[in-house]
Amino acid sequence: MDLENMTLPRHVAVILDGNGRWAARHGVPRAMGHKAGCETLEKIVEAVARMGLEYFTVYGFSTENWKRSEEEVGALMNLLRYYMGRIVRTANENNVRVRMIGEKSRFEQDIIEGIDRMEESTKNNTGLTFTVAINYGGRDEIVRAVRRVVRDYRENGLDVSNITEASFSEYLDTAGIPDPDLMIRTSGELRLSNYLLWQLAYAELYVTDCLWPDFNQEELEKAIAAYNQRERRFGGRK
């Protein structure tokens, strides 16, 4: 595919779904599907960095995913532990800055420290900003932002009528990151599953039946090509 003649979205957000279905299809335990999904993620982050994308955000674990079996949640936490170290290496080799969004305090202490290390050791990289949404829920993010706003306005005696969409955005986990232009969901489901509810207001949506562990650069380029066919409107008329 000829990416040179295409407009790259500035920010691509992904719901990486289908690890479980991939495992079922291959007759292996779900945890193996998640492991394959992590390997795909590593490759895609590298591809996206090389492509010159500015922002890439992936949904790795939702606030609702704690409802899964103890065994599956445990396997996901162990993959998180292992892949955070690998992501740091890939990020530093590719000038990628890594950032986490979501509610960190629910994780065990060593994972929290791993997240801090990942952000700290990549913070001076100037290429792609790779954001991982873990223990993330769009509604939870908005509620936490509201709490911060209320606290801030109370403590500083500010006038709430000054709150604007732009100023409120700065209280969200994604402060400083532009809204996604393109949202890709793998594995065919036509829903947002509580992902970036505020930020996706005007994103172009692209859903593929490809299961996340099978996703690759070619699939990504197909999504970008589809994005290039869209006429973005933002509610106005040309």
Ligand code: IPE
């Ligand atoms: C996505 O794969 C990864 C996470 C949600 C952690 P799933 O585990 O949701 O895969 P399916 O939807 O069961 O195929």
Ligand code: IPE
């Ligand atoms: C969304 O996928 C969450 C992540 C990809 C991390 P789910 O598989 O959890 O969502 P539903 O259950 O299909 O809505």
Ligand code: MG
């Ligand atoms: Mg799923």
